[in-house]
Amino acid sequence: MARREIEPGQKYRQPGGSALWVVMDVVSDGEGIAHARLVRGDDPTSVKMISCSALKDGKLFRLVEDGP
Numbered sequence: 001m002a003r004r005e006i007e008p009g010q011k012y013r014q015p016g017g018s019a020l021w022v023v024m025d026v027v028s029d030g031e032g033i034a035h036a037r038l039v040r041g042d043d044p045t046s047v048k049m050i051s052c053s054a055l056k057d058g059k060l061f062r063l064v065e066d067g068p
Contacts, residue, residue, distance in 0.1 A: 004063070006036050006052045011065040020064065026052065 010023045020041035028034050036055050040046035055061050 006055055010063060011041065012055060012061040013064050014061055
Protein backbone atom coordinates (compact mmCIF):
# COMPACT_ATOMS: atom_id res chain seq x y z
CA MET A 1 0.00 0.00 0.00
CA ALA A 2 1.39 3.40 -0.94
CA ARG A 3 2.10 5.84 1.85
CA ARG A 4 -0.01 8.91 1.22
CA GLU A 5 1.13 12.46 1.73
CA ILE A 6 -0.09 14.44 4.72
CA GLU A 7 -2.13 17.45 3.58
CA PRO A 8 -4.09 20.26 5.28
CA GLY A 9 -7.72 19.37 5.88
CA GLN A 10 -7.17 15.65 6.41
CA LYS A 11 -8.80 14.26 9.55
CA TYR A 12 -7.30 11.61 11.84
CA ARG A 13 -8.26 9.68 14.96
CA GLN A 14 -6.13 7.71 17.34
CA PRO A 15 -7.25 4.05 17.53
CA GLY A 16 -9.64 3.74 20.46
CA GLY A 17 -9.92 7.52 20.75
CA SER A 18 -12.91 9.72 20.05
CA ALA A 19 -11.13 13.02 19.32
CA LEU A 20 -10.95 14.07 15.68
CA TRP A 21 -7.70 15.81 14.72
CA VAL A 22 -7.52 18.05 11.63
CA VAL A 23 -4.24 18.79 9.83
CA MET A 24 -3.74 22.56 9.70
CA ASP A 25 -0.36 22.60 7.97
CA VAL A 26 2.89 20.70 7.48
CA VAL A 27 6.30 22.16 8.33
CA SER A 28 9.86 20.86 8.40
CA ASP A 29 12.09 21.29 11.44
CA GLY A 30 15.76 22.29 11.36
CA GLU A 31 16.72 18.66 10.60
CA GLY A 32 14.34 18.48 7.63
CA ILE A 33 11.84 16.22 9.43
CA ALA A 34 8.24 16.95 8.41
CA HIS A 35 5.72 17.62 11.18
CA ALA A 36 1.96 18.19 10.99
CA ARG A 37 0.22 20.78 13.11
CA LEU A 38 -3.08 19.28 14.26
CA VAL A 39 -6.06 21.00 15.82
CA ARG A 40 -8.77 19.14 17.67
CA GLY A 41 -12.04 19.30 15.73
CA ASP A 42 -14.22 20.06 18.76
CA ASP A 43 -11.73 22.36 20.53
CA PRO A 44 -9.75 24.72 18.27
CA THR A 45 -7.62 25.79 21.24
CA SER A 46 -6.17 22.26 21.48
CA VAL A 47 -3.23 22.11 19.07
CA LYS A 48 -0.35 19.64 18.79
CA MET A 49 2.57 18.89 16.50
CA ILE A 50 3.39 15.34 15.47
CA SER A 51 5.90 13.98 12.99
CA CYS A 52 4.36 12.99 9.68
CA SER A 53 5.92 9.53 9.97
CA ALA A 54 4.07 9.00 13.28
CA LEU A 55 0.84 10.30 11.73
CA LYS A 56 1.20 7.74 8.92
CA ASP A 57 1.68 4.90 11.42
CA GLY A 58 -1.65 3.03 11.55
CA LYS A 59 -0.94 1.91 15.13
CA LEU A 60 -0.90 5.55 16.25
CA PHE A 61 -3.39 7.35 13.97
CA ARG A 62 -6.03 6.47 11.37
CA LEU A 63 -7.03 8.69 8.44
CA VAL A 64 -10.80 9.08 8.64
CA GLU A 65 -11.38 11.76 6.00
CA ASP A 66 -9.36 13.35 3.23
CA GLY A 67 -9.12 17.12 3.04
CA PRO A 68 -10.92 19.37 0.57
